[in-house]
Amino acid sequence: MKSIAFFNNKGGVGKTTLLCNVAAYISIYCNKSICVVDADPQCNSTQYLFDNNILDEIYDNEDSFTIYKVIEPLSTGEGYSREITTRRSKRFKVDVIPGDPSLALTEDLLARDWGDARAGEVRGIRTNLVFSDLLSRLVDYDFVFFDVSPSLGAINRSIMLSSDYFVSPVSLDIFSLKAFENIAEWINGWWNDWQNGISNVKAKGKIPDLRYSKPDFIGYVTQQYLAKKDNNGQKRAVQAYEKIRKQIDGIIDKNKLSESLASNEYEIGTVPNLFSLVPMSQSNNAPIFELNAGDGVVGAHFSKVKDSKSIFEKVALSLLRRTTHD
Numbered sequence: 001m002k003s004i005a006f007f008n009n010k011g012g013v014g015k016t017t018l019l020c021n022v023a024a025y026i027s028i029y030c031n032k033s034i035c036v037v038d039a040d041p042q043c044n045s046t047q048y049l050f051d052n053n054i055l056d057e058i059y060d061n062e063d064s065f066t067i068y069k070v071i072e073p074l075s076t077g078e079g080y081s082r083e084i085t086t087r088r089s090k091r092f093k094v095d096v097i098p099g100d101p102s103l104a105l106t107e108d109l110l111a112r113d114w115g116d117a118r119a120g121e122v123r124g125i126r127t128n129l130v131f132s133d134l135l136s137r138l139v140d141y142d143f144v145f146f147d148v149s150p151s152l153g154a155i156n157r158s159i160m161l162s163s164d165y166f167v168s169p170v171s172l173d174i175f176s177l178k179a180f181e182n183i184a185e186w187i188n189g190w191w192n193d194w195q196n197g198i199s200n201v202k203a204k205g206k207i208p209d210l211r212y213s214k215p216d217f218i219g220y221v222t223q224q225y226l227a228k229k230d231n232n233g234q235k236r237a238v239q240a241y242e243k244i245r246k247q248i249d250g251i252i253d254k255n256k257l258s259e260s261l262a263s264n265e266y267e268i269g270t271v272p273n274l275f276s277l278v279p280m281s282q283s284n285n286a287p288i289f290e291l292n293a294g295d296g297v298v299g300a301h302f303s304k305v306k307d308s309k310s311i312f313e314k315v316a317l318s319l320l321r322r323t324t325h326d
Helices: 013-027 044-049 052-059 069-073 100-119 121-127 131-136 154-162 173-201 237-253 277-284 300-322
Strands: 002-006 032-037 087-089 093-099 143-148 165-171 216-223 268-273
Touching: 002 013, 002 100, 002 131, 002 154, 002 300, 013 032, 013 044, 013 093, 013 143, 013 277, 013 300, 032 044, 032 154, 044 052, 044 093, 044 173, 044 277, 052 237, 069 100, 093 165, 100 121, 100 154, 121 154, 121 173, 131 154, 143 154, 154 173, 165 173, 165 300, 173 237, 268 300
Parallel strands: 002 143, 002 165, 032 093, 032 143, 165 216, 216 268
Antiparallel strands: 087 093
16 A cells, blocks of 8 residues: 655645546546545545535534544544544545544644654654554555645644655646745654654654655646647647746755655646636536536537546556556
8 A cells, every 4th residue: 555645835736636536547547446535624625525415424423434533532542543434435436534624623732742752752653653553544455645735734744754655736836936945844854853753762662563754755746737839739838837847846856855756757747727627527526537418518528528537647647657666
């Protein structure tokens, strides 16, 4: 099982749309089992993957299992959650641990116990490995995808500590440059703190036998890229966007975000602005490339749906190659 966090320190970059459609493509056309963990308190993935009837069923029932139930037992001194349950997204063909706005309430717990982890206290280490414990219950999947918020806070730190890889959806603008600088400084800082904390543990045998690592950056996917066409009808890059792309690559190199990629390998693919297909996909709780006449597709939309399948295929297959090389 490989775990991948879809993460950027900048919001509004199409993260949830990318994650859900790539997950669906890999499940439907690559025959891989996928679990999507909605770890963003805004719950955008959950809203995308399920219709309103299922959402009512989840959130009207206090006993429903959500991401909050993963951490809640730690806050009451009960240890890790004993039972993990998922729900199936009918049209995306993936299993899901639904999001929960209450997840935001656990930020203080993880932040407080991070101080203990840095000092080598087993309790703090155990708390911050809560998502590693979750992943240990999901080992029968081929992939676990984490949808996370843009925050550089305690929740995302624990998720990244537990993940094998992370992918960054980006918009080609000046703010993405700063976002990558922030991410690099943040990851390097807490990873050094974590290693120091582990080395300071006196009772090594009490450290939970769970996976953790500094996640490997395996590339970015450019979003909402408006390509121009030349006189022959061929798409060409917008010059300003290409300039920013090269600057982003330079920041990744400078900060050594990736241990496995060369400079010319950072881009996984490009997902252009798909305009009305995105809201149509959201309202029908269906992958963009699986939309049909029953969903409201008419006329020229059919060719756009077909094009979108090729777009997500390229991203999905590239992601598979980057995560199964070993």
